Amino acid sequence: xxxxxxxxxxxxxxxxxxxxxALIRVLRGPTAPDRVVGVDTxxxxxxxxxxxxxxxxREVIYIDVAIVYALLSxxxxxxxxxxxxxxxx
Amino acid sequence: xxxDFVIYILIGIGIFFNVLAGVGLLxxxxxxxxxxxxxxxxxxxSIFLIGSVILIGLKMWWxxxxxxxxxxxxxxxxxxxxxxxxxxxxxxxxxxxxxxxxQPAHAVIDELAQKPMEKTQKKDKKIxxxxxxx
Numbered sequence: 001x002x003x004x005x006x007x008x009x010x011x012x013x014x015x016x017x018x019x020x021x022a023l024i025r026v027l028r029g030p031t032a033p034d035r036v037v038g039v040d041t042x043x044x045x046x047x048x049x050x051x052x053x054x055x056x057x058r059e060v061i062y063i064d065v066a067i068v069y070a071l072l073s074x075x076x077x078x079x080x081x082x083x084x085x086x087x088x089x
Numbered sequence: 090x091x092x093d094f095v096i097y098i099l100i101g102i103g104i105f106f107n108v109l110a111g112v113g114l115l116x117x118x119x120x121x122x123x124x125x126x127x128x129x130x131x132x133x134x135s136i137f138l139i140g141s142v143i144l145i146g147l148k149m150w151w152x153x154x155x156x157x158x159x160x161x162x163x164x165x166x167x168x169x170x171x172x173x174x175x176x177x178x179x180x181x182x183x184x185x186x187x188x189x190x191x192q193p194a195h196a197v198i199d200e201l202a203q204k205p206m207e208k209t210q211k212k213d214k215k216i217x218x219x220x221x222x223x
Contacts, residue, residue: 004093004145007100011138014104021111022127033120033186040178041114041127045107047171048135051164055142060156063163067170074174081181085188 008056015049036080043073092148099141106134119194120186128179132171139168 002010019042026038047066054062113126142164149157187201 004096007097011100011104015107018107018111021108022114025114025123031120031186031191033182033189033191034123036182036185037120037124037127038114040182041110041131044128044131044135044171044175045110047167048103048107048131048138051139051142051167054164055145055160058156060159060163063160063167066167067163070167070170070174074170074178077178078181081178081185084182084185 005056005058008052011052012049012056015045015052018045019049032084036077036084039080040073040077043069043077047073092144096141096144099137099144103134103136103138103141106130106137110134120191121183121193124179124183124186128175132175135171136168139164139171143168 022038022041022045026035026042029035029038047070050062050066050069054060054066107130110127110130113130114123117123117126143161146157146159146161146164150161151157192199
């Protein structure tokens, strides 16, 4: 029987599968917004993976890193969207 | 024991929806439908995965471990950050895709490009201003 904390290492490996699936879309995407959608999905999955790592290794500071990563990736997504729109900004 | 069972169920739901997001991102034909899969499914899966982490923190707190309360509160903050930023980012990407000229697959008409709502709203504003002036 696996411990409850080491279960989260399996969670991280399953999430890395999702990251690979989204990465295929980033590499293949026909247009630029497709790639942005893939990167946005990867960002959300990485945040959840950081929280899962924090539980698996019992380090609370990984979760603080996840919060900061969420806010910074939000800003970068908004900026790329603003760039794709064109025009003045 | 029942507590652990609930946590395992939450982990299962979260992993299922996150994998579904990856598959939908690969299979859908279009930017807008890919955005639909990639954003909503990851948000829903993240709610359940981080919810299981919060439950673990509450369980540790119940067993007199002070790290548990810190774990629960900080993962709640991470969940709130995801819930606030993810829909806004998706809306910005969809708006940028439409304005940069990406059409939906198998689309026949583009109702947003015709902008019928904007004209009628302007007329309504003018009428309201005239009524207010009188």
